[in-house]
Amino acid sequence: MYLRYMIGTWQLGVGHVALEPFFPRLPFILNCHSFQSTKVCKLSLSQTKPHKAMMTTLFTIFLFLIPIYLLLKSRKKSLERLPPGSLGLPLIGQSLDFLRAMRANTAEDWLEQRIRKYGPVSKLSLFGKPTVFIHGQAANKFIFTSDGSTISAQQTESIRRILGERSISELSAEDHKRVRSALMLFMKPESLKQYVAKMDEEIKKHLEMHWHGKQQVTVLPRMKNLTFNIICSLLFGLERGTRRDELLECFQKMMQGMWSLPINLPFTRYNSSLKASKRVQTMLKDLIREKRVQLEEKRASPQQDLITCFLSIRNDEGREELTELEMVHNVMVVLVAGHDTSSVLITFLLRLLANEPAVYAALLQGTPKQQEEIARSKSAGEFLTWEDLAKMKYTWRVAQETLRMTPPVFGGFRNATKDFEFGGFLIPKGWQIFWAAPMTHMDDNIFPEPSKFDPSRFDKQAIVPPYCFVPFGGGPRICPGYEFARIETLIAIHHMVTQFTWKLCADNHFSRDLMPVPTQGLPIEITPRILL
Numbered sequence: 001m002y003l004r005y006m007i008g009t010w011q012l013g014v015g016h017v018a019l020e021p022f023f024p025r026l027p028f029i030l031n032c033h034s035f036q037s038t039k040v041c042k043l044s045l046s047q048t049k050p051h052k053a054m055m056t057t058l059f060t061i062f063l064f065l066i067p068i069y070l071l072l073k074s075r076k077k078s079l080e081r082l083p084p085g086s087l088g089l090p091l092i093g094q095s096l097d098f099l100r101a102m103r104a105n106t107a108e109d110w111l112e113q114r115i116r117k118y119g120p121v122s123k124l125s126l127f128g129k130p131t132v133f134i135h136g137q138a139a140n141k142f143i144f145t146s147d148g149s150t151i152s153a154q155q156t157e158s159i160r161r162i163l164g165e166r167s168i169s170e171l172s173a174e175d176h177k178r179v180r181s182a183l184m185l186f187m188k189p190e191s192l193k194q195y196v197a198k199m200d201e202e203i204k205k206h207l208e209m210h211w212h213g214k215q216q217v218t219v220l221p222r223m224k225n226l227t228f229n230i231i232c233s234l235l236f237g238l239e240r241g242t243r244r245d246e247l248l249e250c251f252q253k254m255m256q257g258m259w260s261l262p263i264n265l266p267f268t269r270y271n272s273s274l275k276a277s278k279r280v281q282t283m284l285k286d287l288i289r290e291k292r293v294q295l296e297e298k299r300a301s302p303q304q305d306l307i308t309c310f311l312s313i314r315n316d317e318g319r320e321e322l323t324e325l326e327m328v329h330n331v332m333v334v335l336v337a338g339h340d341t342s343s344v345l346i347t348f349l350l351r352l353l354a355n356e357p358a359v360y361a362a363l364l365q366g367t368p369k370q371q372e373e374i375a376r377s378k379s380a381g382e383f384l385t386w387e388d389l390a391k392m393k394y395t396w397r398v399a400q401e402t403l404r405m406t407p408p409v410f411g412g413f414r415n416a417t418k419d420f421e422f423g424g425f426l427i428p429k430g431w432q433i434f435w436a437a438p439m440t441h442m443d444d445n446i447f448p449e450p451s452k453f454d455p456s457r458f459d460k461q462a463i464v465p466p467y468c469f470v471p472f473g474g475g476p477r478i479c480p481g482y483e484f485a486r487i488e489t490l491i492a493i494h495h496m497v498t499q500f501t502w503k504l505c506a507d508n509h510f511s512r513d514l515m516p517v518p519t520q521g522l523p524i525e526i527t528p529r530i531l532l
C-alpha cells in the first residue's frame with residue numbers, strides 16, 4: 001500500500017499535466033528540439049545564451065526522467081494486476097494469523113473469509129514470503145501439473161535449511177525424475193509386496209508392547225512411534241536399539257522447529273531444529289557408509305532396504321546414481337513425509353471408528369470378506385499377505401473418506417519461477433503459491449453434504465472429479481508413499497479392530513500443528529477382544 005501510494009505520488013509529479021506548472025516551457029523546449037528550423041524558434045534561441053544553457057539543462061533532466069517515468073508506470077501497471085489482499089507486516093505477514101487459525105482448527109474458515117473478501121485469487125505473506133492463495137479444481141490442476149518452467153516445488157528457505165537442498169522436493173526436471181525413479185524402484189507396489197509380512201511383524205510387536213495389558217493408550221504419540229519404527233526398519237534397515245532411539249529423539253527436535261518462525265537465534269525453536277537436522281544428517285551419513293561396506297562385502301542385498309537400494313542403482317559410468325548428499329537428504333525427506341502423515345491417518349481412523357459404530361461394524365463384519373473374516377482365516381503367527389490387503393476395500397474407502405475430511409497435509413507451496421498470469425492476475429517471479437486440500441474436499445459442488453462421513457463416495461473412483469481429492473497431491477509429484485501408507489494403515493487397522501474395542505477418553509476436538517492433532521493426543525480406553 002505504502003509503495004502504491006509512493007508510486008501514485010511520483011506519477012503525479014512527472015505526469016504530463018502535472019509537469020507543466022513545474023516546467024512551463026516544456027512544450028517550447030520540445031518544439032525547439034523537433035522544429036529548430038521554424039522562425040519563432042530561431043528567434044528565441046538567438047535571444048540569450050544563458051537561456052539556451054537553461055533549456056539544455058532542462059532537456060537533459062527531462063531525458064533522464066522519461067525512463068524513470070516509464071519504469072514507474074509499468075511498475076504501477078504490474079502492481080495493479082497483482083491479486084487483491086495485503087502483504088501485512090514485513091517478515092511476519094499473515095503467518096501468525098494463519099498458524100493461530102490452524103491451531104484453533106479454523107483455517108478453512110480463515111481461508112473462506114479471504115475468498116469472500118478478496119475473491120478466488122488473493123495475495124498475502126506467509127513464512128517470510130509474498131504468497132498467492134489459489135483454490136479449486138482448476139487451481140489444483142495448474143499447481144500439480146505445471147512444469148518447473150512456470151512454478152517449482154521448492155520449499156521455503158527455512159525448510160530447505162532443515163531438510164537439505166538435494167531432497168526430492170527441491171529438485172526439478174531431470175534431477176527430480178532421477179531421484180524419484182530411484183525412490184519408486186523401492187516404493188512401487190510390486191516391490192512393497194515383499195514387505196507386507198515385515199510390516200505386519202512390526203505392527204504386531206507394537207501392539208504386544210504398547211497395547212496388550214494396558215487399559216489406556218494415547219494414540220497419536222504411539223502411532224508416531226509406530227510409523228517411525230516401520231520406516232526405520234523397512235526403509236533404513238535400522239532395527240530396535242539405542243541408535244534408533246537417538247535418531248528418533250533428534251528427529252523429533254528437528255520436526256518441532258520446522259514450521260516455526262525462521263528466526264535463527266540460540267533460544268529459538270528454529271535454531272534447535274537446525275542443530276538437530278545436522279545431527280540427523282551425520283547419523284544418516286554413518287548409516288549409508290556402513291551399508292556401502294556391507295554391500296561390498298555381500299553382507300547386504302540391494303533389495304534389503306531403501307538405502308541399499310539407493311546405493312545399488314548405478315549410472316552409465318557404473319557410479320552411484322545418487323550422490324551421498326542426495327541419499328542423506330532424501331532419506332530425511334522420506335522420514336519426515338512418511339511418518340507423520342501416516343500416523344495422523346491411523347489416529348484419525350481410530351477416532352472415527354470410536355465415533356461411528358456403524359462404520360466400525362461394517363469394517364469388521366461386513367460383506368464381502370471384512371476384517372474379522374480375514375483374521376479368522378489366519379492361523380496363529382501367520383502374517384497377512386498382499387492378497388489379504390486386496391480384500392480390505394471397504395477399510396480403504398473409510399480411510400479415503402477420513403483423508404477427505406481430515407487431510408494430514410493441509411496444503412502446500414510452490415514457487416513462481418517467472419512472472420505469469422492466473423485468473424486474470426499477475427503472479428510475480430519469486431512469489432509462493434499456496435494450495436489447500438480442504439478447499440475442494442469440503443466443496444459441496446464436488447462432494448455433496450461434505451460434512452457427512454460417507455465412504456461410499458469412493459465406491460467408484462471415477463466419480464470423483466480429477467484434482468478434487470488431493471490428500472496425496474497430484475501430477476508428477478503425487479505422493480510416492482501412497483502405497484506404503486495404504487499397506488501400513490490397512491495392517492494396523494486390521495489388528496486394532498480385530499484385537500480391541502475402544503472408546504474416547506477426551507473430547508472430540510482437534511487442532512492443527514500443521515498436522516491435525518486431537519485433544520491430548522487422543523487418549524482411548526481399550527478392551528481386548530476375543531475372536532469367536
Ligand code: HEM
Nearest residue numbers: 169337338341342345409412471472473477479481484485
Ligand atoms: C497418509 C499418508 C500420506 C499422505 C497424506 C501424504 C501426502 C503427501 C502429499 C500431499 C504430497 C505432495 C505435496 C506437494 O505436491 O506439494 C506428498 C509428497 C511426498 N510424499 Fe507423501 N504422504 C503420505 C505418506 C507418505 C509416505 C509413507 C512416504 C514415504 C515413505 C511419503 C513420501 C513422500 C515424498 C518423498 C513426497 C515428495 C514427492 C515429490 O516431490 O516428488 N509420503 N505426500
